[in-house]
Amino acid sequence: MRATRAIVAVWLAGMSALPAQAQSPAGPRQMLVELSGGFLTTTRTFTDSAAPMINAEAGQIRASYVVPRSAIFSVGAYTQVWRQLSAGVLFGQSSRSSSASITASLPHPFFFSRSRQVEGTEPDAERSESTLAVLLRREFPVARRRATVAVFGGPAWLSVRQDVVERINYSETYPYDTAAFTSAVVTSAKKTQLGLLVGADVLHFVSRRLGVGAGVRYSATNADLPASLSSGVLAIKTGGLDVNAGIRFRF
Amino acid sequence: MTGLLVMPEAAQLTPTAGTRLLISQTSDDATSDQRAMIAFVERMIADGDLRLIDRRQDGFVEGSIHERFRQVFAGVPVFGADVAVQRRNGQVLSMFGVVYEGLRINVTARRPTAEIANVVRANGFAVTTAGDAQLFVLPAPDGSVSVAYLLRDDSGKAAYVDANSGTIVLQLNEFQTQAAVGQGTGVLGDSKKVSATGQSGSFVSSDGLRPPALETYDLRGDGSRVMTLAVGRGTLSDADLARSSNNVWTDGAVVDAHVYAGWVYDYYFKRFQRRGLDDNNIRIQSIVNPMRATDYFTAPPALRGLFINAFYSTGCRCVVYGPGVPAGVVAAFPQGVRNFAGALDVVAHELTHAVTDASSRLAYLNESGALNEAFSDMMGTSVEFFHQPTGTGPRTADYLMGEDLTPVNGSLQRSMRNPDEFDQPSHYWFRSYIGALLDFDSGGVHTNSGIANNAFYLAIEGGTHPSGQVVIGVGAQNREQIERIFYRAFTAMLPASATFFQARQATVQAARDLFGAASAPERAVIGAWTAVGVTSTGSALTTQFSPPRVTPSNARCSGSTVTPSFTFRVAVTEFQRVGFTVERFVIDSYDASLRLISRQDLPPGTFRSLFNECQAGNTRVGAGSTACTTLCATLGGRTSGAAIFWFGGTDDNGNYGLFNSDLVRFGTTSFAEFADGGSDDITYSRTVRQ
Numbered sequence: 001m002r003a004t005r006a007i008v009a010v011w012l013a014g015m016s017a018l019p020a021q022a023q024s025p026a027g028p029r030q031m032l033v034e035l036s037g038g039f040l041t042t043t044r045t046f047t048d049s050a051a052p053m054i055n056a057e058a059g060q061i062r063a064s065y066v067v068p069r070s071a072i073f074s075v076g077a078y079t080q081v082w083r084q085l086s087a088g089v090l091f092g093q094s095s096r097s098s099s100a101s102i103t104a105s106l107p108h109p110f111f112f113s114r115s116r117q118v119e120g121t122e123p124d125a126e127r128s129e130s131t132l133a134v135l136l137r138r139e140f141p142v143a144r145r146r147a148t149v150a151v152f153g154g155p156a157w158l159s160v161r162q163d164v165v166e167r168i169n170y171s172e173t174y175p176y177d178t179a180a181f182t183s184a185v186v187t188s189a190k191k192t193q194l195g196l197l198v199g200a201d202v203l204h205f206v207s208r209r210l211g212v213g214a215g216v217r218y219s220a221t222n223a224d225l226p227a228s229l230s231s232g233v234l235a236i237k238t239g240g241l242d243v244n245a246g247i248r249f250r251f
Numbered sequence: 252m253t254g255l256l257v258m259p260e261a262a263q264l265t266p267t268a269g270t271r272l273l274i275s276q277t278s279d280d281a282t283s284d285q286r287a288m289i290a291f292v293e294r295m296i297a298d299g300d301l302r303l304i305d306r307r308q309d310g311f312v313e314g315s316i317h318e319r320f321r322q323v324f325a326g327v328p329v330f331g332a333d334v335a336v337q338r339r340n341g342q343v344l345s346m347f348g349v350v351y352e353g354l355r356i357n358v359t360a361r362r363p364t365a366e367i368a369n370v371v372r373a374n375g376f377a378v379t380t381a382g383d384a385q386l387f388v389l390p391a392p393d394g395s396v397s398v399a400y401l402l403r404d405d406s407g408k409a410a411y412v413d414a415n416s417g418t419i420v421l422q423l424n425e426f427q428t429q430a431a432v433g434q435g436t437g438v439l440g441d442s443k444k445v446s447a448t449g450q451s452g453s454f455v456s457s458d459g460l461r462p463p464a465l466e467t468y469d470l471r472g473d474g475s476r477v478m479t480l481a482v483g484r485g486t487l488s489d490a491d492l493a494r495s496s497n498n499v500w501t502d503g504a505v506v507d508a509h510v511y512a513g514w515v516y517d518y519y520f521k522r523f524q525r526r527g528l529d530d531n532n533i534r535i536q537s538i539v540n541p542m543r544a545t546d547y548f549t550a551p552p553a554l555r556g557l558f559i560n561a562f563y564s565t566g567c568r569c570v571v572y573g574p575g576v577p578a579g580v581v582a583a584f585p586q587g588v589r590n591f592a593g594a595l596d597v598v599a600h601e602l603t604h605a606v607t608d609a610s611s612r613l614a615y616l617n618e619s620g621a622l623n624e625a626f627s628d629m630m631g632t633s634v635e636f637f638h639q640p641t642g643t644g645p646r647t648a649d650y651l652m653g654e655d656l657t658p659v660n661g662s663l664q665r666s667m668r669n670p671d672e673f674d675q676p677s678h679y680w681f682r683s684y685i686g687a688l689l690d691f692d693s694g695g696v697h698t699n700s701g702i703a704n705n706a707f708y709l710a711i712e713g714g715t716h717p718s719g720q721v722v723i724g725v726g727a728q729n730r731e732q733i734e735r736i737f738y739r740a741f742t743a744m745l746p747a748s749a750t751f752f753q754a755r756q757a758t759v760q761a762a763r764d765l766f767g768a769a770s771a772p773e774r775a776v777i778g779a780w781t782a783v784g785v786t787s788t789g790s791a792l793t794t795q796f797s798p799p800r801v802t803p804s805n806a807r808c809s810g811s812t813v814t815p816s817f818t819f820r821v822a823v824t825e826f827q828r829v830g831f832t833v834e835r836f837v838i839d840s841y842d843a844s845l846r847l848i849s850r851q852d853l854p855p856g857t858f859r860s861l862f863n864e865c866q867a868g869n870t871r872v873g874a875g876s877t878a879c880t881t882l883c884a885t886l887g888g889r890t891s892g893a894a895i896f897w898f899g900g901t902d903d904n905g906n907y908g909l910f911n912s913d914l915v916r917f918g919t920t921s922f923a924e925f926a927d928g929g930s931d932d933i934t935y936s937r938t939v940r941q
Contacts, residue, residue, distance in 0.1 A: 055432040056444055056498075109432045109460055110444055110513060124306060163303065174462055175517055188303040226326075 031251040032078040032086065032137075034201075034213060040072045040094050042240025048165065050229035057107035059115065061229050063100045063165040063184075067127050070096035072242045074217075076135075084139040090152075090197070092217075092242075095128040100165050106172075106179050118170055120181030125163040126188075129238055131219050132157045133197040146205060153198035156219050160238045161190045164227040187227045195221025195239060203248050214245035266397075268390035269353025274334060276346040289343050292334055295350065296320060301334055315339045322350050325358045327398065329388045330411070330421075356396050360386060360414030367400045367412045374419060376404045387411060389420060430459025433498030435506035438593025439645050439655065443510045445500050456493035456500075456509045461516055463532035467509035468569075469493040469502070469540050474554035477541035483566030487536060504539040508572055508592035512537050515599045518634045519606070522731065523738050528602060529609035535602070536569035539592055544574035547581070559584070559663070561591035563604035570601040575656070586658045594655040595638065595646075600631035610742035611749065617895075617911050618750045620696035621682075625703035626741040628652050632667060633734045641727070650708050665697075667704040671717070675701025678718055679751060679784030702783050703754060707737060709779035710772075720782035725775045732772045736761045748913030752791050755780040790831035790902035792872065794912030795822045801917050803890050808883035815890055817917045822879040823862065823898060825872045831908065832871045833858045835899035840884075843891040843918070858898075874903070884917070891918025 044067035051058045071094065078088030100122040108114040133156035140149045165184045172179040199217030206212065219239035228234035274292065276285050295301040301320035309315035315337055322332035334348030364384045384400040389411055391397070399411040399420055411421040431454055435445040448459040458465035468491040470477050479485045493505040500506045512535050519525040526532045541557040542550055550558070559581070560573045575588035591597050604627055607613050613623035635648040642648070645655050650667040657663055670677040675698055682699045692698060709716065710733045713724030725732050740757035749757070758780070762773035780786070796819055803815035825831050836858040840849040855870040862868070862878035872878045886892040896912040 056434045108444075109446060110510075110517070112442070112444060163306075166304070169307075174460065175520060176460070183307040185305045185307075186303060187305075190299060 029080040030086075031080075032076075032088070033249040033251070034074075034076045034078075034090075034246060036074045036076075036213070036215075036244040036246030038072045038074070038217075038242045038244025038246075040070050040096070040240050040242045042242075043068055044098075044237060044240065046234075046236045048229050048234050050231075052167075052230075055107045055109040057112060057115075059107050060105040061102070061168060062104070063102050063122070063229060065098055065100045065125060067096055067098040070094050072244065074131075074244060074246075078135070078137050084141070086137045086139070088135055088137060090131070090133045090135055092131040092133075092219075093128070094130075094242075095126070097123075098125045098127045098162075099123050100125045100184065102165060102168055102181065102184060104168055104170070104181070106170060109176050114177075116172070116177070116179040118168075118179050118181040120168065120184065122163075122165055122184040122186060125165065125186060127160065127162045129161075130159045131197060131239065132159075133219070135197065139203075148203045148205075150201040150203065150215075151199070152201070153196070156195050156197035156221075156239075157192055158195045158219060158221045158223070158238045159190070159192040160223050160225070160236070161188060162225055162236065163187070164189045164225055164234055165229060166227055166231075167229065189225040189227035189234070191223040191225050193221045193223040193238070195219060197239075205248070205250065209250050211248040211250065212245070213248045214243075217242050217244065266356040266395070267353065268394050268396040269351045269355065271390070272350050272352050274346055274348045274350065276343070289346060292336070292346060292348075292350070293343075295322070299323070301350070302328075304333075309337075312339075315344065320348075324351075324354050324356070324388045327358045327386050327388050329354065329390065330399075331390070351390055354388065354390070354396065356388060356398060358386070358388065358398050360398055360400070362414055362417050364400060366417060367414070368402065370412050370417050370419065371402050371404075371410045374410065374422075376402065376410060386414060391420075431498055432460075433495065433500060435500030435510070436503060437507040437510070438503035438590045440503075441646060443506055445498070445506060445510060446513060447495070447498055447500075447509075449498075454495045454498040455489070456495075456505055458509070458513055461513055463516065463527045464534040465509070465512055465516065466534065467493050467505055467512070467537045467539060469505055470538055471540055472543040472546065474542045474550065474557050477538060477557060477571055478554065480538070480567040480569070481562075481564040481571060483564075485567075487538075487567070487569070493539070502539070504572060504574065504590045504592045507590070507595075508537040508539045508570075508598065511592070511595050511598035512570075512602060514595065514638050515602045515634055518599070518630075518637045522633075522637065522734060525606075528605040533605075533609070534568070535605075536567065537592070537598075538567075538569050538571045539590070540574060541571050542574055544576055544590070547576050559588050561597050561601050563601045563608070565608060568605065570598070570605075572598075572601075584657060584663075588663065589656050591656065594653055596628075596631035596635050596652050596654075597656065598631075599634035600627040600652065603627040603630040606630070606742065611745045612747045613741075613745065613749055614747050614913070615693055615696060617694035617696075618682075618699065619748050619913075620693050621699035622703055622741070622745070622749055622751065622754050624696045624700035625707070626737070628665060628667060628700060628704050629707045629734075629737055629741075633730070636730060650712075665701065665704065667701075667708040668712070670701030670705050673701075674698070675704075677701055677705045677716070677783060682751075702751060702785065706755075706776075706779040706783045706785065707733065709782055710736075710775045713775070713778075716782035718782060718784065720778070722778040722782050723771075723775060724779070725772050729772075732766065733775065735765055736772060736776060739765065750791075750910070751785045755785045786906075790825050790829040790872075790874075790906070790908055791827040792831060792898055792908070792910040793824050793826060794896055794898075794910070795824070796820070796912070796915040797822070799913075799915060801884075801915065803918050808885055811883075811885055813885040813888055815885070815888075815918075817884045817886070818881065819884075819915060820879060820881045821862075821896065821912075821915075822865065822877050823872055823896075824877040825874060828874045830871055830874045830876075830903040831898075831900055832902075833898050833900045834870070835897070835909075837897035837899075839895045839897070840886060841893045841895075842886065842889055845893065848887070848892070855900075870900075886917060889918075891916075893917060 047064045049062040074092035076090035078086040080086045102120045104118045105115040135152045135154040137152035163186045166187045167185045169182045170179045171182050197219040201213050201215030203211050203213040218241045223238050224233040224235050302323050304321045305319040318336045320334045322329040332350050337345040384402050389397050389399045398414045403409045410419050413420050429449045431447050431449040433445040433447050446458040446460045447454040448457040456467040468487050558573045563570050572592035575590050578587035613619045639648040652665040653663045666672045683695045709722040711724050711730045713722045715721050739761040744757040758776050762776045766772045801817040801819045805814050808816045833855050836853040838851045842848050859868045859870045861880045865877045865879040893914045893916045899909040
């Protein structure tokens with residue numbers, strides 16, 4: 001994160017030395033298309049737990065998920081609505097392979113209060129997120145208009161598909177004093193939720209139509225996935241802070 | 252191929268199940284149709300119409316992953332539609348399943364779940380709430396489709412109820428025979444887990460989780476049938492198993508008999524790696540409610556013994572637990588007697604009789620019978636210490652037997668720590684009733700067991716015996732050592748006719764085998780037996796009969812006109828290298844039912860005159876020597892029966908001793924039961940060897 005910021009700062013410093021290029025404020029509306037690749041910097045963790053009845057006694061199952069940082073790709077298009085103000089849509093997509101650490105306390109079939117403890121991991125709890133945002137974008141020309149700083153924000157529909165541990169399988173044999181985790185039963189849960197996306201972008205046009213840009217975006221919402229260890233919903237946070245860079249086309 | 256059509260709620264199209272596609276794709280198939288099928292399924296997965304419900308690594312084929320998908324329509328699971336996919340390195344290797352293509356229905360449920368619950372209740376379902384009812388799309392074989400709620404009750408019945416019309420469209424019994432852990436309340440009001448079996452919508456007291464068949468039968472007060480079963484006639488059936496509609500068990504006798512039998516199995520397995528009563532997972536059967544406790548006064552006298560008693564029957568290979576009696580019914584127990592199944596040590600005691608029956612087969616009379624009883628007591632109390640906390644009071648481990656049967660101490664108890672407290676001897680020289688088979692508890696098996704019980708206790712806990720002997724036990728924390736020693740000796744080393752002295756020697760040997768010579772456990776065992784008067788310093792006589800089962804003959808014994816006769820050889824050997832002088836010589840004779848028919852108490856001169864074949868006629872059997880004779884016997888014309896020989900006297904060290912033989916059997920005696928005795932014309936005479 002710190003290294004990324006440093007790179008952006010150096011890039012901005014270099015950009016200010018470029019010659020300025022005048023832009024016409026009048027004339028047909030301008031369109032801006034951006035293609036970016038980036039890095040979703042936010043690591044998400046969340047925990048799910050349930051107390052199912054096992055062997056006539058309440059057990060305990062807990063799954064702790066760690067969703068690591070990942071790549072994100074996005075495409076956006078804006079049209080000028082008034083001077084430096086434009087509106088558009090942005091679509092982003094990320095996919096990451098999360099893992100779930102599972103611990104469970106499994107009641108003994110013959111005795112009360114003699115639960116067996118098991119541990120395991122579900123390494124393939126995949127998560128994909130897509131974001132569709134409707135944005136207002138305000139540009140601030142700098143460096144004699146060859147460079148622009150833009151800020152944007154607006155509502156976003158954040159859709160998340162997360163593999164959720166629904167129950168676990170374990171092995172046990174007589175006399176059942178121990179049990180061993182064998183696998184997790186995973187279901188794929190999907191939820192779309194309205195949230196917010198804000199960000200800032202720095203553009204530098206190397207020609208009249210082609211430019212490069214870099215920026216940061218932050219999107220967030222809470223989603224209740226329709227699957228969990230307890231067969232209820234699992235509340236998670238989606239989105240996060242991403243740093244991206246890419247090419248920009250102006251028409 | 253097209254993906255599934257998801258209709259908006261307002262769609263007015265006719266509902267249809269569409270086309271039922273059977274997917275069966277193996278790694279050998281590579282036709283274009285099958286490739287299209289794979290692509291179709293993959294598209295359904297991508298579209299979310301097939302939802303992943305399980306993914307796991309293949310435990311046998313590295314690199315393979317098995318995924319299971321359930322078809323959903325507008326977010327609602329489709330009944331009976333799922334696909335199992337095997338992937339290797341990301342590629343589909345095989346694919347099997349059923350999906351519906353072209354499914355069309357409005358999934359809005361118009362009837363509230365409370366109304367649905369009323370529908371299934373009216374159809375006999377024990378459903379209390381429909382709060383967890385799940386909605387399904389339910390295709391029918393005729394191509395129609397409905398949206399239905401699934402409701403289950405505790406007995407395993409499941410119903411799919413049309414969410415719009417409110418009619419039951421599919422009814423299932425989801426329980427096959429399967430292990431099920433329930434909950435029960437024992438005789439003392441305590442809560443226990445009950446390992447039962449689901450069967451046809453209810454639960455039976457058949458343990459579905461332990462290796463052997465472990466079953467508890469409720470005879471519902473049919474004492475006559477119990478008596479028939481106990482002598483090996485008749486059979487128990489599934490209909491006799493105790494039953495619960497909801498796996499919540501309320502009959503304390505059923506709960507405790509069933510649960511405690513399992514705990515006893517667990518003890519033997521965990522402590523000794525023994526697989527059940529015969530070490531081969533033989534069926535464990537318990538019978539409860541042989542009578543109703545309240546029927547004590549109306550019960551026929553022949554069935555009175557089923558109330559305040561528990562016993563293991565070799566006839567049915569089952570344990571029968573009496574119901575006890577209510578307070579105020581029997582004068583000896585003014586506060587009543589609880590159900591015998593409610594005492595863990597009693598359950599373990601009775602089941603240990605089956606262990607003995609399948610191992611040493613200690614004969615149930617005299618010293619071997621007392622050892623048989625003692626071993627059951629030892630294991631009974633050991634099971635308590637294994638499963639219950641040490642303490643006093645109900646459901647705690649102690650050295651009392653049967654303390655949970657009555658609210659106060661009573662004659663149903665025995666104490667291993669202090670046998671004298673309940674009229675048992677704690678020293679070998681105070682043993683009682685030996686030889687008085689019929690009148691006194693098969694030779695005092697429930698009395699003289701106190702001697703071995705006390706030795707077991709002292710070997711663990713140590714202490715000062717009333718005789719003044721001090722024993723250093725292994726300590727309660729090492730009780731397992733003594734349990735293993737006695738288990739090894741009593742199941743693997745003792746003969747059926749074992750004496751206390753042999754029990755001492757066998758347990759000492761077992762201690763050496765397990766823990767080494769002069770180990771602390773061996774010293775504890777030696778000290779314990781010595782303290783209770785079973786010593787190795789005096790004589791020991793053993794008697795051998797040849798043959799052990801004597802065939803009747805029409806030849807007459809000398810001086811007798813009665814036939815048939817039985818001719819056999821008797822050899823008495825001193826094996827402790829201490830000479831023994833016979834002062835008393837007794838022959839007890841029994842008929843085919845083991846009724847005592849004669850006791851001949853003979854003077855030492857008779858021994859001298861008879862036992863002169865292996866040594867010169869003498870009342871003294873020399874150290875390590877054998878005295879023998881050949882006898883001809885009649886049993887008053889009977890064709891079968893048995894006899895026991897007794898030799899009392901003093902050894903060269905001045906110790907008094909009394910030694911009994913094993914049974915010599917005449918004819919085809921089986922000894923199924925003990926009965927009251929009589930007397931008859933019995934003769935034993937010397938037969939001169941040819």
